[in-house]
Amino acid sequence: MEDREDLGGISDCAYNKLDSQEELTTEEQEFFSNQQKQKVSVSLMIPKSSLSRYHQLIILAVFAVILLAVDIGLGVYYNKLTSGQRIFTDMNNELAKLQASYTTATQRKTEANKLLAKEMSEQQLTMWELEHQSRATKDFERRTNKIRLETAALKSHMPMIKEGCRHCLPGWTYMFSMCYYFALSDDVLRRSWQEARNFCMRYGADLAVVDTREKHLAISELITNYYDTSRNIYQSGFWIGLRDVEYEGTWKWLDGTSLAAGYWNDGEPNNQGNEDCAAAYPRSNPFKSWNDAPCNHGLKWICEMTAKTQS
Template structure:
């Protein structure tokens, strides 16, 4: 019984091991809880031995727990140190992002002020154009009223001219009819003269007197024909010729009835001659009056023609001015529409820029840029950009490279440049060739024949004023630079 208790009380050797700063510490504790001699000694208290053994066991358990706690604390300390380093790195990244966002915000604020100034200027120009348009519209209405008045006067003059033309045509027709009647009367008169000549063969004296009268009558007839050039006197001439025809007819009848009545006929012819002389004077007077009236009408017609030409010229000038005003109005309208479209475009672009700014995009040169914070491969970085309607950055000028350096610092980032299709032939993601490059000295070098994608912000070129490029393996994890054009706005 006592031997068994001794065996249970005896402690065995225990070993514990832990790792701290790559050093191994070995701890060994051997403790004998009771000796065989003491247990074997007579007179010992059995209860005291039991308490002693129990205290020894508790002490051993406490030592084991202490070693376990120390080991756990070491592991936790390492874990906390790792977390501290990660959080420090995250803090640094957030600080860089904060500075980039602050710069972006300042750029957008300046661009917003510029756009606001442009918008105010456009508004002022629009108001000035509107005022000019109202003035031109008022002048157009006044010119239209003056044109309507001139058109009414022109219509009145045209009506008067038409009436005069109709009256002239009527007078011309009447003149023609009178001329025909005169010719008919002249023919009848000639026939009667021939018959009278036959009757005058019986008496020579009467024939001589009749010839003289005939000559006088013929002269008067010639003068009458000359005076009958005016159309108003033709009617009077017709009546007088009709009277002469009637007298000649009576004369013929008297000559045929009685030869002795020739003396009476001579007196009658003398009377007719006197009447014809009076009629000639009257015709001469009427002709003179008609000539004066014709000249007056001719003068009026000339004046009307001049006025008509002047009105036609004025109408032509007004038509040209109207066309010019119409053209000016169309130009002003087109300019107003263009200004409105430009204003709407600027407003839309401002709205889009505000949206992109809220999402973390940076504006430059009618494009927006986004700097991803998660490190990925080249293809994953491009997919990250395409999911946002963009693509990896394409750099076409030194100004754009300087902007990237200023806006995003010198952090290494993927750009949309690769020679995966053919080694040494670098192409952008839009399949365009490389024209402007910013390679660092010795780059690209295709190290280990595995560098087919390009980065900007190469850390080996920290002394450069602008970030430079280098070729990296396409699966190397770095952040990406996304670019999106705003040309559709």
């Protein structure tokens, strides 16, 4: 009941207020009028505020869409970055593997090169040793051949030496009823033509006079059998008693007789460098065995003297 009375009072009051508006003064009417306008303004602004909130919601929605798009874009970009990073990592791993393989291959190559160098060094040593052995074998063969030839020469020479023991001095050879000395030994120093003649004359002999075919062939065979092929042939000549010191080109034996038939090599005598003395050389063709040579040249020699009569 009290509530109703209160409500009634309030309504009566409001009603009274409305009824009493006519009794308000002019100022009060203006104040009341202003309040009514404010109420109207507030009532008109309510829809505008709702519109602003709608716009805000739209803007927020747009922002949300943009943010979503950006987020999606960033996600895609991050995905790409992650994928690129993964690819880069894979590439780095592959590069590391390749580098490790290259390092291993380089080490193996270095080791292979060292092994190859060692093998080549050993091969070179083997080749040098083979060359040394080959040279030693050739030297041995040369010595063997020399000994064989000297043995054969001695065998052919022995009868002349044996016979010479009865008719000639020791070491001299008996041929054609004459005694001959051949400076065959390497221990005998080479001499000039005049020094060689002086040697012969000390024994009552002289340089050999080779004035017959038979004598020349026998002498040529003997010096050829003893020839050392490893020596230069121009150092292996033997002085004989023939020269052209009186008249160039007029060759005479030491007994004063002129040369009738010579056994000169092709192009000899040529007097090249004042060559006035003759020497016999160990050539396979005995008819081309003589050369003229400078008389001061050092060569071996052949002495000749009359044999002793048998007592």
